[in-house]
Amino acid sequence: MAERINAVKTTFFGKGALGLLPQELIKMGIHRALIVTDSFLYESGAAGRVGDALLQGNVEYAIYYQVKPNPTIDVVNECIHAARELAVDLLVAVGGGSAIDTAKAVSIVVANGGSVEQYEGVDQSVKSGIPIVAVNTTAGTGSECTSFYIVTDPVKHSKMAMVDTNCMVSIAIDDIDFMMSMPPKLTAATGMDALTHAIEAALALRANPVTDKDAYWAMEAIFENLPRAYVNGQDEEARSMMAYAENVAGMAFSNAGLGMVHAMAHALGGHYNLPHGVCNAVLLPFVMEFNGNSPVVRERFKKIITAFHIAGAEQMTSEQAFQTGVSAIRDLSRRVGIAESLEKLGKVDPKDFGALADLALHDTCMADNQILPTREQVIQVYERAFRGNVG
Ligand SMILES: [Fe+2]
Numbered sequence: 001m002a003e004r005i006n007a008v009k010t011t012f013f014g015k016g017a018l019g020l021l022p023q024e025l026i027k028m029g030i031h032r033a034l035i036v037t038d039s040f041l042y043e044s045g046a047a048g049r050v051g052d053a054l055l056q057g058n059v060e061y062a063i064y065y066q067v068k069p070n071p072t073i074d075v076v077n078e079c080i081h082a083a084r085e086l087a088v089d090l091l092v093a094v095g096g097g098s099a100i101d102t103a104k105a106v107s108i109v110v111a112n113g114g115s116v117e118q119y120e121g122v123d124q125s126v127k128s129g130i131p132i133v134a135v136n137t138t139a140g141t142g143s144e145c146t147s148f149y150i151v152t153d154p155v156k157h158s159k160m161a162m163v164d165t166n167c168m169v170s171i172a173i174d175d176i177d178f179m180m181s182m183p184p185k186l187t188a189a190t191g192m193d194a195l196t197h198a199i200e201a202a203l204a205l206r207a208n209p210v211t212d213k214d215a216y217w218a219m220e221a222i223f224e225n226l227p228r229a230y231v232n233g234q235d236e237e238a239r240s241m242m243a244y245a246e247n248v249a250g251m252a253f254s255n256a257g258l259g260m261v262h263a264m265a266h267a268l269g270g271h272y273n274l275p276h277g278v279c280n281a282v283l284l285p286f287v288m289e290f291n292g293n294s295p296v297v298r299e300r301f302k303k304i305i306t307a308f309h310i311a312g313a314e315q316m317t318s319e320q321a322f323q324t325g326v327s328a329i330r331d332l333s334r335r336v337g338i339a340e341s342l343e344k345l346g347k348v349d350p351k352d353f354g355a356l357a358d359l360a361l362h363d364t365c366m367a368d369n370q371i372l373p374t375r376e377q378v379i380q381v382y383e384r385a386f387r388g389n390v391g
Contacts (some may be wrong), residue, residue, distance in 0.1 A: 017175035025057030033090040097141030104149040104167040119158040132169040137178040137244035140190025142250020144172035159270035161364040188336035189277030191226040194246040197281040201252035204368040211256035218249035219307040257368030267359035272347040283320040286385040294370040301325040341388030
């Protein structure tokens, strides 16, 4: 089968990587930009530091700083209005997935017209979006290097998943100077999101040798470095490896697809406004237990536990490897303080599981799962995740 691999044209990695941006902007001939960020990054001065780099690149700028976690259609529309009013030729996202996804949505609608809702699904736009620079401040979503973006519909309490190569950013910046101050909770949630990207990409129907190389390497790096970055946020080596790993995991899933964890997490996060990474982390072992019904998934867990550096992995049967792998994921989650059940998140009500299952089954990510579950099976996985690992 013929396969297409997409990648961001330019990514600047490492401490001080923002310093490489001005020269690149001069080459691009950009004049006017809108920084898209949240109020915290605006007040902390992070957006201003990016603004200084824009000025050095001869780009004047304004700042939109009303991005919220799980950005809604309203936020996107407000930002589209600002971008049009100012007639900008560049969007500069400063933040994690929420800011970068908002910029992607704005970029597509400004270039193609219409409303953001009409771009739900796969490759629904005609023209490339206006250029985006993404200054990533978390080590998790991989949004700076993927063709995915998510917008929440606040009326339906649901998330729309868009997969569109026209939304990919022009320049991604993974500079750990913007990541060092992430608090442990955010480090854990975003890091577990990245691990979920790597695992789902490795198990996805569209996984191939190129995406596998990225997916298994990212798992290895995250397994080793996430606990270190969680315990000591000032560990530059661990932060740096997490920055590479989340980007590489992003490239893996951008080209291989995701699966049932993300489909169920989008429904959950959209309905209760819960952090995306936490939803994934809690659901991950329970969805894996369900996906273990697929012999392909069980077989691939032998490679997954090798990436986790679990002793004796080579001698294990696929059944042993699968059980060991799911336990190792649970253990990592526990070490970085992730809740062990949906009940512990406080907002989740089992009465909603039927409606959430309907949303999950219609999510774009579900199509890449090895097994297409029934509605009843999705509800059962939500129920098991709600109760937690009770044996
Ligand atoms: Fe994700």
